[in-house]
Amino acid sequence: MKISFNKPYFDDKELNSVRKALQSGNHSGNKEFSRKLKSRINQKYPNSHVFLTPSCSAALEMGVMLSGIKPGDEVIMPSYTFSSTANAVLVFGGIPVFCDINPETMNLDPVSVEQFITSKTKMIIPIDYAGIPCDMDEISTLAKKHGIIIMLDAAQSYGSYLFDKPVGEKADLVCFSFHETKNLSCGEGGALLVNRKEWFEKAAFIQEKGTDRKRMLEGLQDRYSWISNGSSYILSDILAAILLAQFEKEKLIIAKRKIIYNAYHELFNSDLKSFIIRTSKIEEFMKVNYHSFWIHMHSNADRKLFMEKMSDRGIPAYIGYVPLHSSKMGKSLKVNTEYLPVTDELSSKIVRMPIYPDMTDEELTYIISNTREVVLENFN
Ligand SMILES: Cc1ncc(COP(=O)(O)O)c(C=O)c1O
Structure with missing residues (x-):
């Protein structure tokens, strides 16, 4: 017998959903299917602002850009993670600093994190290896003490809970992956949850190529233009339609x-x-x-x-x-x-x-x- 390591899981629900998205003529991001999906994620995370992104790698980059990490700033993360965690920091000139892990979980070890904190440390990125939530209490205490941002790389842990709270509760930013290898998938996809209110609007500008298009769509102004740094961190509604069907399962x-x-x-x-x-x-x-x-x-x-x-x-x-x-x-x-x-x-x-x-x-x-x-x- 030949066994696969991983296999995408889909049926007619995904096919029907993607057909509707294609027929709607609205193929870019933040349209009907994306809105439905975001409201579903908001049921689990009522206090977060949800941004659907083309991947977890993109969500991590968007989070680093949003946090204002500058060249020379240090970001502590476990060495035991995927390249995307470090790349997101490197592309903005930040310095990834690799710490050790807890043998029981393979997740970041707070004692090791503390050893690497310097005056240049601006962010800590824990990950939830294998979907097992990283223990956030000590990390959150350290972050508060030193004024450090926490961005959780939850690529593998959508659907996991720690003390009855969905993962990411103690993080400023949370990044999920909906890649083919993950529990819920649209091939390539991700999400960034922003938990700091003062960042909500800035994040929307960053996601939309650094423009204030959001304000125009809300009827607050009649045109939009380039107002900040940004990129295209938007998931197509076609993929959101597939993902919405996955979320229902x-x-x-x-x-x-x-x-x-x-x-x-x-x-x-x-x-x-x-x-x-x-x-x-x-x-x-x-x-x-x-x-x-x-x-x-x-x-x-x-x-x-x-x-x-x-x-x-x-x-x-x-x-x-x-x-x-x-x-x-x-x-x-x-x-x-x-x-x-x-x-x-x-x-x-x-x-x-x-x-x-x-x-x-x-x-x-x-x-x-x-x-x-x-x-x-x-x-x-
Ligand atoms: C910890 C971690 N972060 C980020 C990623 C990248 O996710 P994506 O493929 O959605 O960009 C992965 C992929 O497996 C991962 O394991």
Whole structure:
């Protein structure tokens, strides 16, 4: 059997929705489907201003521009993240400063963040790895103490909750991804939530190429012009139509992923427990979107062997991020390429398992039984 690592999940609802968007003749951004989608996101985030963007990478850039990060400003982020987190800072001349992570969650470690704070630190960007919310209490205390902006890179965590609050509650800015690999997808898409009222209007200008078009659309003026810096950070209504249909299935998608996640969790926490260090873990105070399931193996050699043997059986098991501080680009920045002990160790031991909503019972049973065999045959 050949298993996919990830698979887009759609049916006639997406097709009907996109047909309506095409037929409407309104194909650019912030039209009917975008408005409906934004109001849906606002049900979860009533105090945020929602901007639909072409990707999470674009949302991160928009957030950095909005925050006024200038050349030489420092932004602390985990090294264990995707290139987009750092690129968003680099394009405005900011300096990404890479910190270490918590081994239990692979999310940023507040103790490490504190070590990197200087008078130049303007922003912290935590991420929610695998959809598991980053613990924001200590980060938020640090940010308040030093007057630092928090922008949460929630690329993977739309639909997750921390202490009954949707992720991002303690952040000034929150960025989501609706890329093909995420729980809810329109191929390429994202959103920026702005939680500071004083930034709402400025963000609308930035999203619309630095113009005050918003004011014209609201009937406040009869023409619009270039008034600030900006770019085109707008999701097309055609993609918003697909995404709206996906949002209507949010609960179903999470429920389907949960079944797969729980099957892996049970498998690796049974008699296979001694062959790994740990699995991803959901604390009682979290409700998660089951975006991804990972394990830490005992060594890089174990990981290599496990992945090879799984691949022989048609099951893709993948590594996570290559840490940014030790990547080619990260090293060239010569900022802090030093040893980050937890990141360096665990990035060489982590393995992610396949997960997608319409995985059949037969496929799941095949993965579970073959994984068991691979572990028992090769790691005893
Ligand atoms: C933490 C993180 N940030 C940003 C991104 C980029 O998202 P997008 O592809 O929507 O730009 C990803 C992609 O997986 C990610 O994992």
